[in-house]
Amino acid sequence: MPVTTITENVTRSARHTNFYLSAGPEDGPLIIFVHGWPELSLSWRHQLPVMAGLGFHAVAPDMRGYGRSSIYERHEDYAQREVVADMIELLDALGHEKAIWVGHDWGSPTVWSIASHHPDRCHAVANLCVPYRTLELGLDACLPLIDRSLYPEDKFPVGQWEYIRFYEENFDKASAVFDANPYNTAKALFRKGKDGHRDKPALTSLVRHHGGWYGGAAEAPDIPRDGDVVSEADLKTYAAFLKRNGFFGPDSYYMNNKANAEYAAEALNDGYLDMPTLFLLAEYDYTCECIRSPLAEPMKKYCRNLTSRNIACGHWMAQEKPAEVNAALTQWLVTSVPEVWPG
Known part of the structure; x- marks a missing residue:
C-alpha cells in the first residue's frame, strides 16, 4: 500500500496567515478538519491519510493562536466571527x-x-463532542x-462550565498555570476517557471552587503520558508550539461569549441547518456530556438532516479512537453525502 504524503502549506491574506497540513489529490472533494483547545492540525493525523486514501483532498489548519498560523494579542481577536473568516479565506485560497467541514472542541463551534x-x-458538516446550539451561542x-x-x-452556578467563568474572572491566573509547563500540561490533558463517571461532577466544574486548574496548583502535575492517545514525539510537538506561542490565544477563545452570541444571532435560516x-x-x-443531560437536544x-453516533471514548476522540471516528465519517459520507464521494 502506498504511503500517503502529508505536506505543510501556508496561505496568506492581508488579515491572516493560515498554516495547514494537506493530504490527498488536490482535485478531490475537499474535507477540512478544524481542531480545538489546545491542539494543532496534528490532532487530525489519523484522519488525514485515511481520507486522502479514499480520494479526498484532506486539509487541517492550525487555528489562529496556534502553531504556525497568525497569533493575536487581544481577546476579541479570537471571537468566532474572526475564526470563521479565517476558514472562509482558507476555502477561497484552496479554490x-x-x-465538508469536520470540527472538534472549539473547532465544533467554528x-x-x-x-x-x-x-x-458547505457540502456537509460533522462535529465531535460539542453539539450544535451550545458554545457557539455563548x-x-x-x-x-x-x-x-x-x-x-x-x-455549581454554571455547572460543568465553571471553568469558563474562571477564565472570565481570573484569565491571567488560568493561563499562567498552563504556561508554567506546557509539556506537563499537554501530557496531563491528552488522556483517554473512562467509563463510570457520568454521575459525578466533571473536573471542569471544580476549577472555580479550587481557585484554579489542578486543584489550584501553580502548574500541571507530572503524570505518565497516555500512550493510547499521544506518542512522545507528538506530545513534544504540541508542547513546543504551546511554549513558543503561549496559552493567551488558545485561552482567549473562552473570552468572547457576548461577542459570539451577537454573531450567532446573525445566522441565516433562523439557525436551522438543512445540509447533512x-x-x-x-x-x-x-464536560460535553450529552447522555444524561439535555445538551444535545x-x-x-x-439540524434537519442529522446523523448521530456514539463512540465509547473520552474528549480527545479523534486521537483516542481514530478507527471508530474514521469509520463513522466514512459511513456517513457514503450514505448521506454520496454526491461528493470521490470519483
Missing part, C-alpha cells in the same frame, strides 16, 4: 466553493458557525441545558 452563516460554502445559552440534579445551582450533519458523541466526555431540532 473551492464548498467543503464548524457549526460556518454551517449557520455560510451554508453555501455560555449563557448552555445554562438551561445543565443537569441540575448533578450540578445544583447553589454549588453528523454528530459524534463521546460517551466518556463528562437543541441540535436535534435545528
